[in-house]
Amino acid sequence: MFEKFRKMNIAHRKTDEALYSMVAQEMDSGVRNNGLWLKALEKAGGNKEKQLAEYIKLRIQSLKDDVSILSELSEAAKQISHNLDIEEFVTLLGNGSPLENIKAYLSGLNTQEISDFINQPDACEDYPIHISVKKNRADIARWLLSAGANPNLKNYWGSTALEIAEKREGHEAIAVLKQYST
Missing domain, CATH: 1.25.40.20 (Ankyrin repeat-containing domain)
Structure with missing residues (x-):
């Protein structure tokens, strides 16, 4: 059981690593989600220096939500098509x-x-x-x-x-x- 949890933790860390890499690539390319950017400014209390860190947290969570939704839709589609x-x-x-x-x-x-x-x-x-x-x-x-x-x-x-x-x-x-x- 501990081995299963250890493997799950490794998988979560690797997923996070890939997501942070995606956000870094987006930022290097000048891609920015304006809604999240404004929300980050609000969370940072107007502090422009903290805004970037808040934006990264929000963008990572947004990507995790996307993955979760796609996974659920895929699973639902399988269940519906084959039941x-x-x-x-x-x-x-x-x-x-x-x-x-x-x-x-x-x-x-x-x-x-x-x-x-x-x-x-x-x-x-x-x-x-x-x-x-x-x-x-x-x-x-x-x-x-x-x-x-x-x-x-x-x-x-x-x-x-x-x-x-x-x-x-x-x-x-x-x-x-x-x-x-x-």
Whole structure:
């Protein structure tokens, strides 16, 4: 869990670094958001020396807001266009549904969309490939892998699907996973 937070902090710092670089490039090019410039003057209490620092803070926050809005719109568009839920999908995997029902759940998606969908974690940070192995469903594991599941993904506990299969002595799953693992 601490490793996850550490990685998130690194990602946030790298994002901030990129945003500050963008603002510096804007300023070098003479690009300025006049509304934010005036707001910065107000926040600086009319002090022109502090206005620049306030402007940079406001511009960075504005860019972060843009990224957040675009991310939410992208996620909403995905949800609207496919109306698929990874939690519902992993429930199908976990409750012994036939492979045909699992395939039918993803009908209407193209190959890339299926690959993207099956390579996302559920709320417990397990991936569909992990769940298929835990449920001793080598048939589903084989199908997931052929559909683009990444066998090298690590779950919350840092285990790959192959490591889980080996711990559970799932010989059929081990054989299938070894075909696809690198």
